[in-house]
Each structure stands twice: as structure tokens, then as C-alpha cells.
Amino acid sequence: MTSSPFETTRPDQIAYLDRLAASEVARAYKQRMLDLLDVRAGQTVLDLGCGPGTDLDTLAEAATTTGSVIGVDRDPAMVDAARARTADNPVVDVRLGDLHDLALPDRAADRARTDRVLQHVDDPLQALGEVRRVLRPGGRLVMGEPDWETLTIDHPDRELTRAYTRHLADEVVRNAAIGRQLARLATQCGFAVPTVVPVTSVFRDARAADRILGLERTTRRAVAAGYFDEEQADRWLAHLAHGPFLATVTCYLVVAEA
Incomplete structure (x- = not known):
């Protein structure tokens, strides 16, 4: 495979999440998620899969000092980072936990959110069932999740694009x-689903896209898995690096009401 201007090693996970949160793409859809969540003063809010605490202070500001925000993550390193970042915020409580088995009583929360988390869990339906259990009647869950089969990258050889997207969807991302699927799964768990908002991210700069999508890293994995051969991978990456670039992927924001 020829040399490439793209990243070849995976960044630290916390650094990657911080990078993503700071991107224009993420800032736009995160604000829409916050608007849809409609947090009120005094409410209890769950940030499920809170990562390094990127959004906890924003949620706490919406809940005010009369409310509470509980961040839950299964990764001890993420929990440590989130606790350090919110140590001075008495509204926030960060806990180590599993979305499939939340250590919370029934009807304990008014609002909950998941942001690019359910794509990684073992059983999204079970996780949604747990969220349904811990929300009070009239409570609201807002989910933001990509559909990686909608990923489209312009390339003169459309078959290479299809192979890349197929590999990503089949081998890289669990769900x-x-x-x-969010609206259907939430309905199965007893939620009403009044709102589904598709948000399509558009990338015009290859290097900016690579910082989010990991273009070369994923291509190398596709070669190892047999989706590309070396010559095809070279051709694919060369055009992405030097030709006009366009990539899009759709994220669905879904409101579910208990």
C-alpha cells in the first residue's frame, strides 16, 4: 500500500471523542439533541454512555442546581476522565455501569440520552428496555445514532465505495x-416515538473526514478481511487523498417517550 497523508494509527479513545465533539458536525447535532431532550429545571437526567464527560456540564446547566445529572459508562478510564472533568460540579454524578443492567430504581429519571452508544452495545433492545424501566411516566429519551450503511464516499470506481461501506457495516461496527432501527426497537420496548430527525453530515475535506472516519485505518482492515486487494486499496486512498472529496453519512435523532 502506498504512503498516505491519512492517520495510520488509532488515536487514544478519549482524545478521539474530544476531537469528534469539537467538530462542526458534532456540535450541530448535539445542539439539536439537547433541544429535543428539553431538559427542565429540577429534573433528573441520565447521560448513558457518557464517555469522558463531554456533555455532562451542558446537561447540568439545563437541569440547574435543583436537578441532577447521572453519567453512566462501562469503561473505567472514561468514568475517571468524566469524574475529573466534573469534579467541581455538584449536580453531576458519574457512575461505572452497564446499559444492559442499570443500577437505578424504577422510575428514577425524567430525561435520558444516548449519543452514538447503541451502535456498540451487545443488545440494543435490552438496553432500551432498561431505559424504559428507569424513566418516569412522561419521561423522554433522545437517541442519536448513525446508520453506517448510509455512508457514501464519492470515487470514480463505485464498486470500491460499496466494498468499503460493506466492510464497515459488516465487520467494524457491531450494530x-x-x-x-431505533424507532422500531423503542416501540417494541413500550415507548411512543413522536419524532425522528435524520441529520446528514457532509465532508468536503478528506483530512477532516479522516479524523472522524479513519479512512486509511479502515481500508487496511478491509484489505485484511478480503474486501479490497492491495492495488484497489492504493487506488482508493490515492483518489481520496488527492482528488475532489465528498463523503456523507446520516445520523438519526429519535425521541422516545415513556
């Missing part, structure tokens, strides 16, 4: 089509 790659979760975005389109």
Missing part, C-alpha cells in the same frame, strides 16, 4: 444499521 451498523442501528440508526434506522
